[in-house]
Amino acid sequence: MSTVRIFVEGTADEQFLRELIADCCAESECRRFVFQPLGGKDNLLAPVHWQSQASFFQEITDAGGTNLVIIDTDNSHTDRVDELRKFQEATSAQFATFLLPDDNRPGELEDLLFDAVPAENQQILTCYDGMLDCLRAAVPPFKVPNAKEKKVYVYLDIVLPDPSEQRKLIQPPKRPFRGVSHWNLSANGVEKLRAFLRQHLLTT
Numbered sequence: 001m002s003t004v005r006i007f008v009e010g011t012a013d014e015q016f017l018r019e020l021i022a023d024c025c026a027e028s029e030c031r032r033f034v035f036q037p038l039g040g041k042d043n044l045l046a047p048v049h050w051q052s053q054a055s056f057f058q059e060i061t062d063a064g065g066t067n068l069v070i071i072d073t074d075n076s077h078t079d080r081v082d083e084l085r086k087f088q089e090a091t092s093a094q095f096a097t098f099l100l101p102d103d104n105r106p107g108e109l110e111d112l113l114f115d116a117v118p119a120e121n122q123q124i125l126t127c128y129d130g131m132l133d134c135l136r137a138a139v140p141p142f143k144v145p146n147a148k149e150k151k152v153y154v155y156l157d158i159v160l161p162d163p164s165e166q167r168k169l170i171q172p173p174k175r176p177f178r179g180v181s182h183w184n185l186s187a188n189g190v191e192k193l194r195a196f197l198r199q200h201l202l203t204t
Contacts, residue, residue: 003065004033004201005056007095009041009072012172013109017070019177021201023185024194030201031066041071045083047090054091066200067095070193072108098196102189110148115189117155121182124155156182 008014014035021030036056038044044053057067073080080099087093097103101112114125128151135142156170159182168174177183185194 002031003060003063004031005036005060005065005067006033007036007038007069009038015172015175016177020185021197023178024198025201029203031203033201045087050087050090054093057093057095061094068200069095069097071099073099073106074108075106077104077106096200098193102192110152113152116183116185116187118184121159124158128154
């Protein structure tokens with residue numbers, strides 16, 4: 001069975017995708033897949049790294065497998081697509097791409113996680129955003145960092161029954177997304193990524 005190599009930015013992305021793949025693809029119907037952490041998207045997109053990264057893509061292509069690139073869109077979907085196009089043209093690498101959070105709007109992994117928060121818990125995110133707005137509106141205003149990951153930690157601190165005892169469940173490498181009530185992997189905001197993964201991972 002051919003292999004799917006999934007290029008991701010780091011451990012948080014890998015953990016979420018492992019959980020999502022297990023949720024949407026039964027092991028018996030899923031192609032073999034391996035993750036290739038990039039240590040940040042610049043290690044793929046910066047021209048100085050193009051040739052060294054291209055060998056990983058070619059290895060899978062030569063074996064009849066599939067390369068997937070799943071990275072953050074950040075500020076501009078158009079700019080990120082253009083960066084990937086330049087890499088592809090320079091190296092002839094073959095791959096399919098999904099840009100987080102939904103392959104359309106600006107954002108990153110954390111925005112996808114916010115989409116996966118169940119409807120009954122969305123008010124927690126609204127309250128957090130309201131707190132930041134209040135700090136920005138203060139006279140003089142407070143400096144508020146744009147740290148979406150902190151928002152995820154605050155959310156988990158609130159919804160977990162005893163965060164001090166479940167600290168490992170907050171950290172990305174051990175953060176569970178299946179079988180828990182505070183994440184919804186079937187949410188509408190996650191559906192595009194689920195469909196993308198099933199398209200490339202299902203054996204039939």
